Amino acid sequence: MTVPAQTTIAPRPPRRRLPLSVVLGLALAVVIILAALFSAYLAPFDPTRMAVGPRLAAPSAKYPFGTDEFGRDLFSRVLVGGRLSLGIGVSAVVFGLVIGGLAGLTAAFSGRAVEAVMLRLIDILYSFPDTLIALALVAFLGPGIENATLAIAISLVPFYARLTYGLAAAERAKPYIEAARLAGIGTNRLVRVHVMPNIGQSLIVMGTLGFSSAILSAAGLSFLGLGVQPPSPEWGAILASGRNYITKAPWILIFPGAAICLTVLSFNLIGDSLRDFVDPRRKGLR
Template identity: 80%
Template sequence: MNAPVRRRRRRLPLNVLLGLGLATIVVAVAVLAPVIAPFDPMRMAAGPRLAAPSLAHLFGTDEFGRDLFSRVVRGAHLSLGIGLAAVVAGLAVGGLIGLVAAFAGRLVEAVLLRVIDLLYSFPDTLIALALVAFLGPGLVNATIAIAVSLVPFYARVAYSLAVAERAKPYVEAARLAGIGSGRLVRVHVMPNIGQSLIVMATLGFSSAILSAAGLSFLGLGVQPPSPEWGAILASGRNYITKAPWILIFPGLAICMTVLAFNLLGDSLRDLADPRRTAPQRAGA
């Protein structure tokens, strides 16, 4: 083993601990948001308008006098909920498509791969924007749009992993024993690729949160007065010189969350197999 690989492995536990620690903080804040938030996040005139950060209002107040700390904390609950729902749905649908493409025969494989490649050629944010423009703005529609935008990525990942398993001797032995494709995938293939899919889901989680914030910032996602991070940024952009804290704190929350899950996902992927490379999209 060469020196760079040894140094990389020595650094790996620190990356895992850092990513896990940051992710734990973000998740804890999201779960405990109703307890941590000192004010109702949608209560107007909780303090003076555009008040600077202070002991009474840790992150200051917005243009309606709403407590910004309460809104950012409750926004964690909302943003993580959107990300989790989108990733679970996208992984379920995309994973199924990838597995079907790998084990359903050459014709089905060729057709599904061409469709996946076509969708994969578009940025996931563009797909989400087109879908939410068609479905209309809102929490549910934004979640559906983000989930659909993640499907090509997870389909490609699942297909790549399934093809690698398909070439292994145990698959040929199972086919010779008369095991059907459905049972083969369910009993033998899925347990072997499940860990890698979960790791890639962790990486896709940060992309889903960024997409949700972007849609809300453009007015196509979660609608005001809901305290979603992107929506808070959109409402504060007119006060960037007068009250920059309205943009600073939700922006830091987004950065910390994305960094946490990217670190965690990268570290878990390296732990699972340092030599393995998987297809990635920009922002994932």
């Protein structure tokens, strides 16, 4: 009599849970983005209207964030200012990523001579801090939200160009690229079909991290009076207007500063988590 062999059922692998940092970053980002998108409906007062309350009034039920030196509601200004700050960050990162990505891909797949010239130009620009480049461009173009956005975007181009070139050069050395060339695939199709899908995830992750840098640059330019001009509300501009009242009305600095910190923190948490997810080596170390 033969005994049937017992079949063993492999245990189900444990369900992976999202790290707490990802959940916290996503929750903060969603709240901030929704508040910025619907700021026109959430703001109880016109953010540029003066004397809606007493000057330098402390936070209260009617004015949750208090008022500034002109009696403007600070809660309304911070809400509407978030839309400006996020808009500048998104526009700058998209522009810098697209232009820098095209420059990096061109340097990687356009021959030795073009590669050498473009890399030297990129390295020269990359040697300067992005804040210094943005300041120089705004000083040349003049203050304003459009010029500040353009300056921040151009300052991000060398970083994304160098990053894209490094990723593309690593892919260029792999055997499947040589096989595709031997199969007669042109450079444009090779980059579009084979290279971009392999480096796109890394570029998106670095774009998420670069968004935080763009927010800080926009706030810094507005704080120096080179970005968004009064009376338009923007987090950096609100900080600049409240620096003279740091002892008398510190809430003018606290609330826009907290908005900047929470926004940068949320997108840094998301970007770091995405980088760990995309890079298997970092995932193993974690």
